[in-house]
Amino acid sequence: xxxxxxxxxxxxxxxxxxxxxxxxxxxxxxxxxxxxxxxxxxxxxxxxxxxxxxxxxxxxxxxxxxxxxxxxxxxxxxxxxxxxxxxxxxxxxxxxxxxxxxxxxxxxxxxxxxxxxxxxxxxxxxxxxxxxxxxxxxxxxxxxxxxxxxxxxxxxxxxxxxxxxxxxxxxxxxxxxxxxxxxxxxxxxxxxxxxxxxxxxxxxxxxxxxxxxxxxxxxxxxxxxxxxxxxxxxxxxxxxxxxxxxxxxxxxxxxxxxxxxxxxxxxxxxxxxxxxxxxxxxxxxxxxxxxxxxxxxxxxxxxxxxxxxxxxxxxxxxxxxxxxxxxxxxxxxxxxxxxxxxxxxxxxxxxxxxxxxxxxxxxxxxxxxxxxxxxxxxxxxxxxxxxxxxxxxxxxxxxxxx
Numbered sequence: 001x002x003x004x005x006x007x008x009x010x011x012x013x014x015x016x017x018x019x020x021x022x023x024x025x026x027x028x029x030x031x032x033x034x035x036x037x038x039x040x041x042x043x044x045x046x047x048x049x050x051x052x053x054x055x056x057x058x059x060x061x062x063x064x065x066x067x068x069x070x071x072x073x074x075x076x077x078x079x080x081x082x083x084x085x086x087x088x089x090x091x092x093x094x095x096x097x098x099x100x101x102x103x104x105x106x107x108x109x110x111x112x113x114x115x116x117x118x119x120x121x122x123x124x125x126x127x128x129x130x131x132x133x134x135x136x137x138x139x140x141x142x143x144x145x146x147x148x149x150x151x152x153x154x155x156x157x158x159x160x161x162x163x164x165x166x167x168x169x170x171x172x173x174x175x176x177x178x179x180x181x182x183x184x185x186x187x188x189x190x191x192x193x194x195x196x197x198x199x200x201x202x203x204x205x206x207x208x209x210x211x212x213x214x215x216x217x218x219x220x221x222x223x224x225x226x227x228x229x230x231x232x233x234x235x236x237x238x239x240x241x242x243x244x245x246x247x248x249x250x251x252x253x254x255x256x257x258x259x260x261x262x263x264x265x266x267x268x269x270x271x272x273x274x275x276x277x278x279x280x281x282x283x284x285x286x287x288x289x290x291x292x293x294x295x296x297x298x299x300x301x302x303x304x305x306x307x308x309x310x311x312x313x314x315x316x317x318x319x320x321x322x323x324x325x326x327x328x329x330x331x332x333x334x335x336x337x338x339x340x341x342x343x344x345x346x347x348x349x350x351x352x353x354x355x356x357x358x359x360x361x362x363x364x365x366x367x368x369x370x371x372x373x374x375x376x377x378x379x380x381x382x383x384x385x386x387x388x389x390x391x392x393x394x395x396x397x398x399x400x401x402x
Contacts, residue, residue, distance in 0.1 A: 002144065013154075018153070019250050022046065028147065032104070033151050035113070036135055049107075052112060053103045066088060073302075080163075082137075083140070084303075088311075089141065091143065093150060099138070132165060143315065152169065167274065170269060172201070177204070201226050204216040208231050216228065282299055
């Protein structure tokens with residue numbers, strides 16, 4: 001299950017997302033964290049060591065890996081929005097997964113994939129959301145189940161709507177300070193994408209007393225408020241370099257995190273709806289840009305037999321091996337059949353109250369040959385700013401483009 005943390009810059013979004021990822025890592029066998037923020041501070045907030053690989057510099061290699069042995073594309077290029085085929089390579093939320101072994105920083109039960117930062121060379125030529133395409137392709141090829149957990153620290157504001165990532169997460173959590181400005185970012189998000197309101201929740205941060213909490217509760221939609229994290233002296237002490245302060249701060253986060261986890265566990269992935277949205281998004285970028293750019297229809301003659309359910313079943317089958325199906329051996333382990341994921345989402349209430357914070361030097365990360373994203377790749381999804389199924393967004397999309 002995938003959860004994205006959003007919010008105004010400075011709201012504590014990254015710290016809250018990191019705390020929740022660590023909260024999960026203490027209770028479940030493996031958690032995948034995604035740094036999809038332009039500031040790329042998730043590694044520090046998670047307490048990880050080592051140099052992360054930036055996915056935005058490896059777009060072509062990621063796409064080539066995900067392409068696998070699919071034959072339906074022929075020689076046509078694959079885009080970030082290209083729906084998978086049964087012979088594609090898929091991603092498992094597992095430390096054994098081949099793509100995660102190449103590109104993720106790993107620390108025990110926690111792994112981190114990093115999109116990359118906005119650089120001086122990007123000024124005047126591209127928007128940050130163009131760097132998110134590799135991550136989008138990975139999530140569209142991820143066969144995660146109900147006991148797999150993916151936690152994303154996203155860009156501030158509504159920029160997450162500017163790519164096909166808008167439908168990639170099962171749940172959104174806005175981190176909101178008790179201020180009108182902070183609440184307005186949540187309201188803007190819901191206003192631009194009302195179809196996401198049902199899976200978007202709010203956690204208060206830097207809350208001082210009942211008055212602050214009531215302000216947030218009354219400012220968000222009914223049933224969307226999951227609790228608050230207090231304005232903490234422990235966080236300040238951690239930022240001053242005090243040992244043990246971060247663990248004390250994370251203890252203060254446990255009550256709202258329990259509510260977040262319960263809400264996440266109550267959600268169910270609708271794979272057919274996900275695939276329909278992906279096909280719509282892909283058709284849009286192809287019609288708006290890439291079919292003309294490449295002089296060929298990139299959205300035609302794709303694998304008609306593909307479904308995510310069939311992909312999961314193929315990798316569970318003792319007859320059809322993952323390698324024969326076009327995936328890596330590591331992709332045989334999904335959330336629905338992974339032996340190490342015996343802890344169910346429903347059993348999380350029995351987890352220990354204390355957090356185990358692990359730090360230390362991460363293993364060396366295996367990397368592929370570095371390559372710059374080609375100009376055409378930097379333009380992918382540029383015309384897919386509007387959520388593919390949301391007519392309410394047709395007039396608002398231009399306002400969220402960079």
